[in-house]
Amino acid sequence: PRAPLVLGIETSCDETGIGIVRGTQLLANTVSSSMEEHVRFGGVIPEIAARAHLEAFRPTLRQALDTAGIELDEVDAIAVTAGPGLAGALMVGLSAAKGLALAAGKPLYGVNHLVAHVGVGLLDPAEHHRPGGIGTAENGTAGNGTAANGTGQSGMRELPQNSGALLVSGGHTEILRVGSLTSDVQLLGSTIDDAAGEAFDKTARLLGLGYPGGPAIDAAAASGDPQAFRFPRGLTLPKFEGSAQTPGKHRHNWSFSGLKTAVARAVEQFEAAGKPVPVADIAASFQEAVVDVITAKAVRAATEHGITTLLLGGGVAANKRLRELLAHRCADAGIELQIPPVSLCTDNGAMVAALGAQLVAAGTAPSSLSIPADSSQP
Ligand code: KG4
Ligand code: ZN
Secondary structure: OOOOEEEEEEEOOEEEEEEEEEOOOEEEEEEEEOHHHHHHHOOOOHHHHHHHHHHHHHHHHHHHHHHHHHHHHHOOOEEEEEOOOOHHHHHHHHHHHHHHHHOOOOOOEEHHHHHHHHHHHHOOOEEEEEEOOEEEEOOOOOOOOOOOOOOOOOEOOOOOOOOOEEOOOOEEEEEEEEOOOEEEEEEEEEEEOHHHHHHHHHHHOOOOOOHHHHHHHHHHOOOOOOOOOOOOOOOOOOHHEEEOOHHHHOOOOOOOOOHHHHHHHHHHHHOOOOOOHHHHHHHHHHHHHHHHHHHHHHHHHHHOOOOOOOEOOOOOHHHHHHHHHHHHHHHOOOOOOEEEOOOHOOOOOHHHHHHHHHHHHOOOOOOOOOOOOOOOOO
């Protein structure tokens, strides 16, 4: 069978994303962001985001179709984020998807935003970090691919055996065992308070680095000393973690609220003493603490659950230090790491299309045209 041609629609937060894939091949990934309209509020305002989706939808769709060189009636299916996310924002994309599906007579697939962040890892090309010191290869598995990532006869790529995913975004921080993207995703651990991206955003605000904070801290940290401050690594005490044999309740969980408080205290001390705040050093030390505890716990959870291939996803996956330390620790643990390009880590429509193509190829039944937006979908 021919690889399915799928249009993906993403509107769960501030990015209006339209992606088009044929199997695992990316044909278009057009993103329009309303971030600039939210900057002065220091966070995404749901009503503004929903209105911006409404305005951006048609031009973004047109541009994606032109880039892919196709028309809507050629696609095999339309996939759309049904949740989780901002209710009003989700509703714009979902309503649009329903209208297009109905008008063009195409099956509709409502997908989970978080699973889509993982599914994008099956698109070409991703960075593959193989254990054994081979290093980073921009191995797009063009041609025949490899044993672990070969594309099958249908032009679809199989998820490797014993796969897991580390999902780090503005709303979620999760380690998952992924038996199948279409039917078997198990949560191994997650944050019990702030998401990793949220911690970056709040810390950036404390340091006066603006919004969104992740890229700002990433940049500021480049000229700072990551050892200047020893910020806390949450939930790493033995009483939380236990042992591999008798795991504690929070063995595979994270907490970032204490870290945020510690940064606030450090800033206050400099201000109280009338000294300049060493922004770069604090940013670098904060980033080191977050990345250290995320990677340590993720790799341990993966190891203890027999995961041999880890897919990284979510906006925080754009972080340079995270990519570097995770690659290093996965290599040490004998885990193959797959990291999508940055443009596919932050919210986009291609990830929705990629998961949609997997659903079509798996023979999954389409969603009903009355599928609701589910803002708190797990
Ligand atoms: O996945 P995403 O685009 O949206 C959600 O689904 O949440 O993630 C957005 C988050 C924001 O918190 C942003 O600050 C963070 O990803 N982020 C980063 C970087 N780029 C984006 N965090 C750390 N370092 C980065 N380079
Ligand atoms: Zn996201």
